[in-house]
Amino acid sequence: MRLEVDIRAKSYTGANGKRHEVIAGIAFALQSGEVGVVVGPSGCGKSTMLRILAGLDTDYQGHVSQPAGARLAMVFQEPRLLPWRSVEDNVRLAAPGIADAKLAAIFGVLELDAHRSHFPGELSLGLARRVALARAVAVEPDFLILDEPLASLDDALAARLREEIATLVANRPMITLLVTHSVDDAVRLGDRIFLLSSRPARLLHTVPIEIPRVQRTDAIVAALKADLAQLDLSVS
Ligand SMILES: Nc1ncnc2c1ncn2[C@@H]1O[C@H](COP(=O)(O)OP(=O)(O)OP(=O)(O)O)[C@@H](O)[C@H]1O
Numbered sequence: 251m252r253l254e255v256d257i258r259a260k261s262y263t264g265a266n267g268k269r270h271e272v273i274a275g276i277a278f279a280l281q282s283g284e285v286g287v288v289v290g291p292s293g294c295g296k297s298t299m300l301r302i303l304a305g306l307d308t309d310y311q312g313h314v315s316q317p318a319g320a321r322l323a324m325v326f327q328e329p330r331l332l333p334w335r336s337v338e339d340n341v342r343l344a345a346p347g348i349a350d351a352k353l354a355a356i357f358g359v360l361e362l363d364a365h366r367s368h369f370p371g372e373l374s375l376g377l378a379r380r381v382a383l384a385r386a387v388a389v390e391p392d393f394l395i396l397d398e399p400l401a402s403l404d405d406a407l408a409a410r411l412r413e414e415i416a417t418l419v420a421n422r423p424m425i426t427l428l429v430t431h432s433v434d435d436a437v438r439l440g441d442r443i444f445l446l447s448s449r450p451a452r453l454l455h456t457v458p459i460e461i462p463r464v465q466r467t468d469a470i471v472a473a474l475k476a477d478l479a480q481l482d483l484s485v486s
Pocket residue numbers: 262263264272290291292293294295296297298299449
């Protein structure tokens with residue numbers, strides 16, 4: 251299973267009729283079992299790229315190929331839960347027929363067991379993100395897209411959710427693509443990091459990380475971040 255991305259250009263037409271270029275060249279490939287992390291400055295075009303990868307936007311130049319029949323799940327920045335349904339129902343509606351044991355395993359990893367009967371309005375942002383993630387994983391995707399899953403969470407919560415994401419991706423062979431502003435999150439979670447320029451987004455560097463996630467101690471993470479900081483992120 252392999253995802254191949256070659257987005258050569260993407261632009262939007264503004265209200266004044268002028269086109270503005272948002273993506274100027276992003277090409278990469280990911281294999282099943284790999285976590286790719288896209289890091290780029292705010293507003294550079296990351297969400298636009300994810301929408302293209304998810305097939306929600308076909309108005310671009312280039313191509314994206316994923317295996318026929320690959321099942322895709324996407325977790326958006328805002329959790330988008332059904333407010334009138336319980337946590338458990340939100341997940342079951344996305345994955346009808348899911349076995350109780352499978353659901354219990356997902357809720358276990360994401361520490362949601364105590365919240366099964368809660369409604370989205372009763373949840374903190376961190377919990378709502380976990381439910382959105384549970385819902386995505388419950389459909390057993392081949393390709394999982396996560397748009398800023400750790401943004402706006404305090405450090406301790408972000409660290410917990412990061413661990414949980416690491417457990418989920420280790421439990422299932424899928425292609426995971428995660429977008430973040432945070433180099434720290436990227437080096438803790440990624441197998442391959444894609445560094446983008448500011449808008450229009452251009453892929454500046456692809457950085458593979460060979461050290462297994464479980465072996466990435468704080469000292470190793472600091473060293474990896476120092477390596478990344480040496481890279482030239484200016485667009486020539
Ligand atoms: N539907 C649209 N029509 C016109 N312009 C758009 C549209 N969607 C996004 N843009 C513009 O494209 C640029 C990139 O937006 P995008 O949301 O992809 O960036 P981003 O890197 O995800 O940002 P952030 O990091 O803040 O989430 C921005 O200048 C944005 O205003």
